[in-house]
Amino acid sequence: MGVLTNTPLVDLPAQYDTMRAEIDRALAEVVESQRFVLGPAVEAFEEAVAERVGVRHAVGCANGTDAIWLVLRALGLGRSDEVIVPAFTFFGTAGAVWNAGLRPVFCDVDAETFNLDADTVRACWSDRTRVVLPVHLFGQMAPMAELLELAHERGARVVEDAAQALGAWQRTPGGETAFAGASGTAGTVSFFPTKNLGGFGDGGLIVTDDDALARRLRRLRTHGGVSGGRYDAVGVNSRLDALQAAVLHAKLPRLTGWTEARRTNAAIYDEMLAGISGVLRPAVRSGNFHTYHQYTIRARARDRLRSHLRQRGLETGLYYPRPLHLQPCFAELGYRPGDLPVAEAACGEVVSLPVFPELGAERAKRVARAIRDFYRAG
Ligand SMILES: Cc1ncc(COP(=O)(O)O)c(C=O)c1O
Known part of the structure; x- marks a missing residue:
């Protein structure tokens, strides 16, 4: 290597x-x-x-x-x-x-x-x-x-x-x-x-x-x-x-090409992360052209996965760690934990992988392999 x-x-x-x-x-x-x-x-x-x-x-x-x-x-x-x-x-x-x-x-x-x-x-x-x-x-x-x-x-x-x-x-x-x-x-x-x-x-x-x-x-x-x-x-x-x-x-004028590069990176992740139990890949609804501002998966043991990747020099993002209805500044609106369960669960599981246009296939594959290794090791 x-x-x-x-x-x-x-x-x-x-x-x-x-x-x-x-x-x-x-x-x-x-x-x-x-x-x-x-x-x-x-x-x-x-x-x-x-x-x-x-x-x-x-x-x-x-x-x-x-x-x-x-x-x-x-x-x-x-x-x-x-x-x-x-x-x-x-x-x-x-x-x-x-x-x-x-x-x-x-x-x-x-x-x-x-x-x-x-x-x-x-x-x-x-x-x-x-x-x-x-x-x-x-x-x-x-x-x-x-x-x-x-x-x-x-x-x-x-x-x-x-x-x-x-x-x-x-x-x-x-x-x-x-x-x-x-x-x-x-x-x-x-x-x-x-x-x-x-x-x-x-x-x-x-x-x-x-x-x-x-x-x-x-x-x-x-x-x-x-x-x-x-x-x-x-x-x-x-x-x-x-x-x-x-x-x-x-x-x-570069946006179209950059978007294509993002989509190519996303396709690599889609393929290499398929079938890993513990990882849910982003779903694309029929008729939608996704521009992958973020490639965000839902991951079991998300925080441990992030440190595993960080130790290998692979950065990830956390969008978003806390749902808006539970932000302290909106307390007066009266929401409680459990009110919006899907958003709340997502905050605990999401992790965004590098998908920027200049990433290139090799680095995308390295990220995907590191994720596979993490779940294989249990
Ligand atoms: C979904 C969404 N809405 C609104 C904004 C606000 O944009 P800005 O940071 O330019 O104020 C952002 C970006 O940061 C965003 O991602």
Whole structure:
């Protein structure tokens, strides 16, 4: 066996190395222009994302959490209106709901995909439900057709948290391709550096086909101002930085190839981890194009498995260790352990394996072999 080098969970320096000149040129152009806030670099990137997702508008903002907050504010909901969110997701999804003055209603998830579905959402419905906020977790879309049908029947909106799923898509019942973010009232994206399309800092964006909503979002991200010094609503300062837009725009043409590389790594894991008792591989629902932001398995003796891998220089991630309904900051909502059993069990079993595009087949195989060895040794 050769010398073992460390295998990180993501390797951003490796990605930068593959396109240093293009990114440096894009950054230099913004520096030359001295147009740092909104302006042409941001507009060009917004247009490129809108085209890629297949919607009329893309509105850049400071991060993916603000993107959710901005949409909820722009919908003009009332205080303590309810928003159904998964209990198993990144904290920011629920934090944005809370900070928008709304009440998060935590919903259990599908045990195999970790996503919301119509059954779990129906169980959380009340006469104050105004929005269903599915998260396309780990790069696979939640079942949009059934969620949209349920929400439309009951007069609520669907806002897609596509923070982890730019480029993911799904076949609609009519046989069309719906990209993550494109079928709800709006979809939100994060460009946190480790995302499949990551900036050199924070960044976010909202996609929507709704012209009036897009106009409100553009105002709300600049304090709520209209023009001539007039403010109709109190917004925030949440703009996509032009330097970030330039980096992201330079990277955007690579996203398809990077996604393919992630899918190749995932296919190696799928094959090599098949049949290991103690490991549940990620399920992909029919008609879904999974972009593997994370390749997350459920593993028996998860914490021991992680140390076994760590000792061999193989890093893993833990998304997410604690369900949102049991976070101390939401104690006043009155949830108890046992309320959302699937989300709670998932937190004790999940582990994310390195799946980043530059990983390569050899390192993916080494991770898979180390997992096999762990369970073989009992
Ligand atoms: C599912 C999900 N929602 C929201 C966010 C928030 O995005 P950001 O970190 O850009 O605020 C993230 C990313 O971190 C995320 O993974």
